[in-house]
Amino acid sequence: MLNYVHDIPTKVFFGHGAISSLKDALRPYGKNVLLTYGGGSIKKIGLYDTVIGILKDGGFNVTELSGIEPNPRIESVEAGVCLCKENGVDVILAVGGGSTIDCSKAIAAGVYYEGDLWGMVENRHGVLKALPLVDILTLSATGSEFDGGGVITNLKTKQKLGNMYTYPAVSICDPEYTFSVSAYQTAAGSADIMSHIFEGYFSRTMDSDLADGIAETILKSVMKNCPVAIKEPRNYVARANLMANSSVACSGIPEYGKQGTGWPCHAMEHELSAFYDITHGVGLAILTPRWMRHILKKDATSLPRFVRFAKNVMGLDGNDDMQLALQGIDALEAYFRSTGIPMTLTELGIGTENFEIMANHANAGGYLKNAFVDLTDEDIVEIYRSCL
Numbered sequence: 280m281l282n283y284v285h286d287i288p289t290k291v292f293f294g295h296g297a298i299s300s301l302k303d304a305l306r307p308y309g310k311n312v313l314l315t316y317g318g319g320s321i322k323k324i325g326l327y328d329t330v331i332g333i334l335k336d337g338g339f340n341v342t343e344l345s346g347i348e349p350n351p352r353i354e355s356v357e358a359g360v361c362l363c364k365e366n367g368v369d370v371i372l373a374v375g376g377g378s379t380i381d382c383s384k385a386i387a388a389g390v391y392y393e394g395d396l397w398g399m400v401e402n403r404h405g406v407l408k409a410l411p412l413v414d415i416l417t418l419s420a421t422g423s424e425f426d427g428g429g430v431i432t433n434l435k436t437k438q439k440l441g442n443m444y445t446y447p448a449v450s451i452c453d454p455e456y457t458f459s460v461s462a463y464q465t466a467a468g469s470a471d472i473m474s475h476i477f478e479g480y481f482s483r484t485m486d487s488d489l490a491d492g493i494a495e496t497i498l499k500s501v502m503k504n505c506p507v508a509i510k511e512p513r514n515y516v517a518r519a520n521l522m523a524n525s526s527v528a529c530s531g532i533p534e535y536g537k538q539g540t541g542w543p544c545h546a547m548e549h550e551l552s553a554f555y556d557i558t559h560g561v562g563l564a565i566l567t568p569r570w571m572r573h574i575l576k577k578d579a580t581s582l583p584r585f586v587r588f589a590k591n592v593m594g595l596d597g598n599d600d601m602q603l604a605l606q607g608i609d610a611l612e613a614y615f616r617s618t619g620i621p622m623t624l625t626e627l628g629i630g631t632e633n634f635e636i637m638a639n640h641a642n643a644g645g646y647l648k649n650a651f652v653d654l655t656d657e658d659i660v661e662i663y664r665s666c667l
Contacts, residue, residue, distance in 0.1 A: 309369025377421025
């Protein structure tokens with residue numbers, strides 16, 4: 280088990296009626312609020328009116344940035360920074376899922392960033408000076424409500440890059456605000472939660488019992504509660520468990536004491552999203568079992584971790600370790616398919632035309648040489664091809 284340092288400076292209000300804390304959460308930061316949100320779903324469920332009512336009652340001055348994309352774009356970051364500067368914004372209130380929160384983090388940091396904002400996205404850095412950020416979560420998926428990172432897309436350069444910006448000061452997480460999330464997005468979001476776990480679980484560190492136990496519990500909880508939420512969208516218990524799983528999965532907690540991996544499936548999926556603007560969780564679900572089979576075949580030393588996964592997560596047993604490992608991967612793929620996720624790139628209209636350049640981007644500078652099993656550009660192309 281390796282040394283680690285962890286600091287999450289985010290206060291979370293979780294559960295029914297948590298929005299009652301919004302006024303007090305915003306008050307310490309000032310009166311001028313930038314309200315950010317996406318395509319209008321918060322208006323359909325009445326959350327927008329609730330938020331506006333609370334802000335007016337609290338005497339806040341509100342500037343709005345709407346239309347933030349599912350894969351948030353640099354143009355939205357630029358627009359948000361301009362609004363903050365023009366209106367003397369004191370605090371950002373992000374209402375939505377991970378895309379809105381990610382974009383809002385970049386806006387918060389961009390207000391103080393000197394230079395081109397895409398340069399802020401491209402250049403590796405830690406947490407930056409930023410405006411305070413409060414969020415109200417409406418989708419269980421990315422965990423952006425409980426971490427400092429964000430992913431921003433540049434469609435002109437076909438890049439989708441993750442970086443650190445700022446942690447939310449406060450996250451308001453009421454599972455009832457996810458009741459209206461569609462079955463498709465519930466499945467995709469759940470696949471994203473699981474991928475956040477897989478990226479750290481499949482590590483060369485085998486003796487971090489706490490991290491592995493938390494990881495396995497979250498995976499089993501997602502697979503238990505996602506089908507319930509799809510069948511019964513207003514099931515509070517299922518939605519609450521998915522929301523809690525989402526926050527912890529990407530918080531760093533399930534990676535305590537573990538060797539880093541570079542998050543290979545995310546690196547590969549970001550290329551798919553950058554080139555084809557697909558739903559992030561869907562891309563991850565398609566890639567993950569193919570990546571698993573590829574690395575298991577490439578490096579036999581990965582076998583014990585796959586056996587543990589098959590036994591502890593998928594509930595399988597057997598005496599032939601290789602057969603057991605493969606059965607575990609098959610069971611995972613079958614689970615994804617059962618939630619209604621398309622499980623091939625062909626179904627999404629994606630062909631082979633960009634595989635080489637996507638692999639080169641994902642593995643720039645040999646980025647994935649220190650993954651759980653090292654990946655070359657050729658490996659990545661082969662994984663993409665297996666997804667067709």
